[in-house]
Structures are given as structure tokens and as C-alpha cells.
Amino acid sequence: MKYYIIAGEASGDLHAANLIKALQQKDPEARIRAWGGDLMHAAGADIVKHYRDLAFMGLVEVLKHLGTILKNISFCKSDIQAFQPDVVLFVDYPGFNMRIAKWAHQQGFRTAYYISPTVWAWKENRVHHINKYVDEMMVILPFEKPFYAKYNYPVHYVGHPLIEVMEAELQKPSGLAKEKKMLALLPGSRTQEIKKLLPLMLEVAATMPDYEVLIAQAPAQNEALYEAIINGNNAVSLVKGKTYDILKIADAAIVASGTATLETALLGVPQVVVYKTSPLTFKIVKAMAKTEYVALPNIILGKLAVVELLQNDFTLSSLQQAMADITVNRDNIDRMQTDYSKVWQMLVHDGKASENAAGIVFDLATRQK
DSSP, X not given: OEEEEEEOSHHHHHHHHHHHHHHHHHOTTOXXXXXXXXXXXXXXXEEEEEGGGTOOOHHHHHHHTHHHHHHHHHHHHHHHHHHOOSEEEEESOHHHHHHHHHHHHHTTOOEEEESOOOTTXXXXXXXXXXXXXXXXXXXXSTTHHHHHHTTTOOOEEOOOHHHHHHHHHTTSOOSOOOSSOEEEEEOOSSHHHHHHHHHHHHHHHTTOTTSEEEEEEOTTSOHXXXXXXXXXXXXXXXXXXXXXXXXXXXXXXXXXXXXXXXXXXXTTOOEEEEEOOOHHHHHHHXXXXXXXXXXXXXXXXXXXXXXXXXXXXXXXXXXXXXXXHHHTOHHHHHHHHHHHHHHHHHHOTTSOHHHHHHHHHHHHHHSOO
């Protein structure tokens, strides 16, 4: 069978790659054409567009690159038509993927979605759009299935794919060594967020001389981007493509809001979550948001388990105080570890998210129209 997969970010590349491996177990003759990254390519997909060229963050950036985005949409449609897949599979990346899902369904292609858009957080009316244009939705958070059920839309809860990734990681030692306490800086994977977040992260790191400082370089980013911000600072080290190795030896972390906050929690590292975008984008998102929190551990638990410093709260003094709270205050550290254990238990399901999702995709591909 033929599968066309679209993942537009680093986390989607990881989860889609694991799904591809599971899909090939069920369908050894699978032909896979995809938008994604190096992990999906290594898993056997023919990558036609790399996610590094797709990651536009925030309203202002989207408007600036609108021409490129529209060209990508047009190219994607023509490429799907030429390939004629049995299933078009969308992995997260909702702004782009929902546009293609509508078109693909109207063209008669079977459609599946893995890792639901966060309709429970904002743009709740997208549920009707998804129900109309997505044949099979696979969700990864336990509260998402009952959320969709409110709209009479049956979806599949397959478990969270990070659980199987972390179970494997925790069996392996870190490939890195440390000589003293270690601070991990995870400034995100997009160029814009790295430029906005890393400078202040480094300022705070400079006030923590007892810590070795490692920056997690995103796999798709060029070293020059980080070096321009580091500006010859020999007190920090840049490590590419080894985020989990960094976290496995970290004593504390400063993490950009996103999937990395959950990865950090599942690996048991005390963290402070930070984020900053353009004032206009932040104002719009805040007005539309239906959740009280942005960090995934907080959303899953429904409480402030890890500190969030967003937009104007992301300052030198506030970040210094938050870091002191998770590096000096033993009670805070113990409480956070207890909360992390609860997150794990809530997500564990059967530990076979990729296999479960692959089975649904394969069944859809072989289903009689």
C-alpha cells in the first residue's frame, strides 16, 4: 500500500518515524512518501520536504512567509495527486495539515490524523471540521477521547508515543558525562523561538557558576544560529541531536514550551518552562485559549506542577527566582518528582502507541471504499 505522511516539526518527525517502523511490520510492501525529517527518512520514508523549511511560529511570521506557505500547500496537493496514496496521514502540525485534510477528503483520499490538534485548548469549533474531513483520528492524551465524544465523534485513544520512547531511553545510559551539576537549556527547535529565548537563558545560566551548562541544539538547526547568540562564551557547550542524553544527566532545565516540557518531565528533570513570541500573537492566542496552562505536564495534571514564565513574565529576575526554587528548595523538587510520576501513570496506557496507530492506518488503507 502507499502512504503519504505530513509532519511539520521535530516532535512529529520522531513520532511519525516510530509509526513508520510499526507500519512496515504490518505492511512490508509499504511505500511511504512524506514531509518530515531525518528520523522519518531513516525509518524508510522518501522525504520530499524537510520540516526545517516549514516551521513558521506566530501570526507575524506566518504573514511574512504567506507566499511560501501558499506555495507549499499547492505543491503538497499536486504531489499527493501524483503519488495517489491509499491513505494520507497527518501528524500534528494543524495549521497546515487541516487545510490539506479538507482538500484530500474532497478528492476522495482516505485520511487519518495522528496526534490531534489541540481543539480542547483553543479553536474548539475545529472539531466539526475534523469530523467532516478526517476518517480516523488517533489521540494521545486520555482526556481527548471523552472530549471528542461530546461531539459524537468516535476517536481512537492509542496512548502517548513518548512513553515507549522514554521506556527505551531509560534503559540506556547517557552518552555524555559530567563533572559537576548540570543545567540543560532547551530553547526550542524553531529559529524564531531560539532567538527570543536563548539569550535570557544564557544570562541566567551565567548566574549559576556551580553548574555545567549544555544547550540542546535542534537536529534541523545550523550551529551558526546558536554560536551567534553564545558569542564566544566558553562556559557553555552546544550539543546537537542528543537532547535525551543531556536530560538524562541534567539536574535542572530551562525548557521552551512544547513537547520538550513533557520529555523533560518523563525523564524526571526539575524544570522551568518559558516562552515569548510577538506581542500581537501572544495577545490573540491568550484571548482564544481555553486552558489555564501551556506546559504539557500542567495541562495533563490540571494544575501548576511546573512554573511557566510567559511573555512579560519571562524576565531575568523571575527566571533566577524560579531556578532557585527548583535547584535549592528540596520540598519543591520532591513535589515536582511526585507530579512527574502521576503524569507517567496517566499516559502509560499499554505502551504501544506507534503499533496501535499503525494498525489503524493499515486497516484504513486496506478497507473497501
